[in-house]
Amino acid sequence: MLDDRILLWRLKRGSPRALRRLYGKVEGDLLTLATNLLGRSDRAEDVLQDVFIRFIESLDTFELTGSLKGYLAKCVANRSRDLTRRDRTRAAGPLELAQRVTSTQAGPLQRAIADEQRRRLSDALGQLPCEQQEAVLLHLQAGLKFREIADVQNISPKTAESRYRYGINKLRSMLNGQVQE
Amino acid sequence: MRSLKDTRNKIARAKVHTDNRANQGILEDVLERFARTHGIQPAAPGPNRWRMAMKNPMAKLAVAAAVIVIGTGLITIWHTGERAAYAFTQTVEAMQGKRSFHIQTYFGQRRKDEFWAEFDDEGNLIRFRQEEDGGPKGPLITIWENGILNRYFPRQNLHQYSRLPNTEHGIEGLEAFDPETIVQETHALVEAGRAVMETDELARYAKLVTLRVTQEDRELRQVLVVDPVTKFVVRVDDYWGTGKEGTIHKGIEVLEYNEAMDPKLFVPDFPEHAILMDQVTQEVGLAQGDMTVKETAVEAARQALEAWAQEDYATAGKLFGGMPPQWFAARDDIRPVRVLSIGEAESIDEEDRPPYLVRCQCEIERNGRTRAMTLGLIVPDVDGQPGRWHVAIRLYDEVPADTEDLDLNGADLGLVQGQLSDEEVATAVVRQFWESFQAGDYEAVEKLVPPEAAVRVRRHFGVIKVLRIASVGPAAVMPTREDKAMVVPCTIEYEKDGQGGSIDLEALIVQHADRWVLHDFID
Numbered sequence: 001m002l003d004d005r006i007l008l009w010r011l012k013r014g015s016p017r018a019l020r021r022l023y024g025k026v027e028g029d030l031l032t033l034a035t036n037l038l039g040r041s042d043r044a045e046d047v048l049q050d051v052f053i054r055f056i057e058s059l060d061t062f063e064l065t066g067s068l069k070g071y072l073a074k075c076v077a078n079r080s081r082d083l084t085r086r087d088r089t090r091a092a093g094p095l096e097l098a099q100r101v102t103s104t105q106a107g108p109l110q111r112a113i114a115d116e117q118r119r120r121l122s123d124a125l126g127q128l129p130c131e132q133q134e135a136v137l138l139h140l141q142a143g144l145k146f147r148e149i150a151d152v153q154n155i156s157p158k159t160a161e162s163r164y165r166y167g168i169n170k171l172r173s174m175l176n177g178q179v180q181e
Numbered sequence: 182m183r184s185l186k187d188t189r190n191k192i193a194r195a196k197v198h199t200d201n202r203a204n205q206g207i208l209e210d211v212l213e214r215f216a217r218t219h220g221i222q223p224a225a226p227g228p229n230r231w232r233m234a235m236k237n238p239m240a241k242l243a244v245a246a247a248v249i250v251i252g253t254g255l256i257t258i259w260h261t262g263e264r265a266a267y268a269f270t271q272t273v274e275a276m277q278g279k280r281s282f283h284i285q286t287y288f289g290q291r292r293k294d295e296f297w298a299e300f301d302d303e304g305n306l307i308r309f310r311q312e313e314d315g316g317p318k319g320p321l322i323t324i325w326e327n328g329i330l331n332r333y334f335p336r337q338n339l340h341q342y343s344r345l346p347n348t349e350h351g352i353e354g355l356e357a358f359d360p361e362t363i364v365q366e367t368h369a370l371v372e373a374g375r376a377v378m379e380t381d382e383l384a385r386y387a388k389l390v391t392l393r394v395t396q397e398d399r400e401l402r403q404v405l406v407v408d409p410v411t412k413f414v415v416r417v418d419d420y421w422g423t424g425k426e427g428t429i430h431k432g433i434e435v436l437e438y439n440e441a442m443d444p445k446l447f448v449p450d451f452p453e454h455a456i457l458m459d460q461v462t463q464e465v466g467l468a469q470g471d472m473t474v475k476e477t478a479v480e481a482a483r484q485a486l487e488a489w490a491q492e493d494y495a496t497a498g499k500l501f502g503g504m505p506p507q508w509f510a511a512r513d514d515i516r517p518v519r520v521l522s523i524g525e526a527e528s529i530d531e532e533d534r535p536p537y538l539v540r541c542q543c544e545i546e547r548n549g550r551t552r553a554m555t556l557g558l559i560v561p562d563v564d565g566q567p568g569r570w571h572v573a574i575r576l577y578d579e580v581p582a583d584t585e586d587l588d589l590n591g592a593d594l595g596l597v598q599g600q601l602s603d604e605e606v607a608t609a610v611v612r613q614f615w616e617s618f619q620a621g622d623y624e625a626v627e628k629l630v631p632p633e634a635a636v637r638v639r640r641h642f643g644v645i646k647v648l649r650i651a652s653v654g655p656a657a658v659m660p661t662r663e664d665k666a667m668v669v670p671c672t673i674e675y676e677k678d679g680q681g682g683s684i685d686l687e688a689l690i691v692q693h694a695d696r697w698v699l700h701d702f703i704d
Binding site: 005009057 | 188189191192193204207208210211212214215216218533534666668689
């Protein structure tokens with residue numbers, strides 16, 4: 001069994017196999033996170049590449065305190081936020097996400113229903129304030145704890161939890177059609 | 182009305198995917214940067230670009246000319262006499278664009294695995310066969326083609342038939358044995374000045390050219406044997422370490438390179454009476470539906486054990502990943518007659534992620550007596566069946582029905598550090614572990630490992646007889662771990678079912694207070 005510590009240990013010893021393994025293990029979740037945060041898959045791919053390259057360049061001095069995926073998710077969130085601030089636009093988000101989400105449904109009818117559900121989810125996510133959207137995605141898609149989200153957002157863990165709660169409640173309301181913000 | 186839990190699940194499961202080309206592009210760039218950082222040749226980017234060039238006849242000529250010019254300038258092994266100068270770049274060139282290889286791996290002087298693999302024009306794996314000599318789990322034959330994996334465990338007479346797509350990353354592990362990659366990595370190291378290549382004085386009189394590569398910063402010595410006619414590498418031997426325990430040796434012999442292969446090699450020819458674990462022609466496991474993964478794990482464990490207890494082998498078989506009734510018949514001695522409790526889904530490592538372990542308390546009957554038993558079920562997802570999870574027996578341990586839980590406080594586990602350095606005590610733990618095993622003193626063995634690992638140790642290593650502890654150490658610090666830990670390599674020669682073998686392992690030794698315990702074996 002290769003856990004993160006062993007994976008990192010091998011990465012530091014220069015194992016390309018370990019790097020492939022790490023990449024294969026996290027790329028799906030990190031790409032999902034970056035796409036949802038940025039609203040654009042092409043930018044999300046750039047972020048993923050950038051985060052990985054920065055990570056391998058800092059390997060010599062890198063010390064693992066949590067999980068590797070958690071650390072990389074934090075990097076994705078930070079980098080995505082930098083880009084969003086720079087661009088000041090999130091216009092491409094919902095449609096892009098709806099088009100690129102995987103479908104595991106079998107038939108065309110089920111797929112159409114699923115696509116519509118995803119489009120609604122994507123729309124709803126896009127309507128959340130950025131901080132709440134980030135807290136929800138980091139917690140649910142990247143699996144970060146509130147303490148880790150607090151580090152990313154430079155706030156207290158309680159505030160991170162509050163942002164998540166506000167965000168998830170708003171999402172539920174929007175998806176139930178009760179609130180149209 | 183959508184519940185909060187439903188909303189959470191919906192977000193957690195919404196996955197985005199990129200197209201494979203983009204994804205592969207990212208990985209290649211990252212690998213290339215990684216290779217530059219560590220002074221090694223990336224496995225993926227080089228061949229891809231090379232193959233693109235080699236598809237064009239004009240480009241092929243230009244590349245060949247460039248290789249000859251560069252090769253004579255950089256890595257040339259000169260032979261005086263009639264034979265023309267041999268340049269290692271000729272081997273690099275000759276071995277580009279692999280279509281197939283057949284290799285034999287060695288550890289020490291012992292035969293280990295044999296591989297046959299075929300690739301398409303783009304270097305993508307089409308199919309492979311692997312015959313593993315086997316460690317504690319026994320021999321294993323693996324055949325993969327068109328996303329279908331057939332694995333046969335002769336010792337268990339078990340045939341696992343499952344789906345395994347070849348991702349853009351390739352079937353994991355195969356690249357480590359790829360002669361093309363090995364040659365490229367060596368070439369890159371020498372070119373970068375990180376290794377020195379030399380040939381034997383008398384090489385010009387030999388039919389094969391022997392190249393010795395010394396990579397000082399990694400304490401690696403590599404010996405490559407090249408056929409000067411085909412320019413192919415026919416044998417690669419790696420030697421690590423110079424300590425008093427001697428060197429560690431791993432080798433591969435290239436038996437065939439780019440030769441047509443017998444199609445029968447890739448046809449599963451396992452015994453007809455093998456126990457078939459079928460995950461292809463039927464849906465197996467439990468569908469997750471709206472449950473969380475943890476809830477699914479607990480529910481799958483509950484349903485599996487209840488079906489087993491009721492001798493409903495059709496249901497139990499699917500939940501156990503496609504096992505037929507004969508598999509259960511062979512385990513009738515641990516068949517639950519009553520399920521007492523189903524535990525929660527536990528993480529099996531430090532991260533809260535699948536697969537989870539569910540510990541269950543059951544009653545079994547043996548020789549007319551009822552006994553309590555702890556059955557640990559691991560619940561992985563089913564290969565090729567998204568959203569479905571099956572159970573497998575991870576551990577079982579009988580406990581007398583009237584025994585309370587063991588009090589582990591103050592357990593006399595591991596070795597006390599005393600005046601020993603971290604490296605010394607970690608090495609001593611591993612040496613004592615294997616010496617105790619060799620002496621058959623399982624009580625002493627189990628005192629070196631955490632209680633939860635004792636059953637696993639018995640199951641993994643109880644079937645072998647340790648013949649010789651070939652090497653232990655040197656220990657290396659695992660710097661990324663929060664608590665103190667060391668990694669200790671070891672090589673063990675053993676006998677099982679009348680056959681000898683050797684296995685190289687890395688033991689993870691962790692400090693608990695003033696004691697050091699063998700936490701696990703890596704891989």
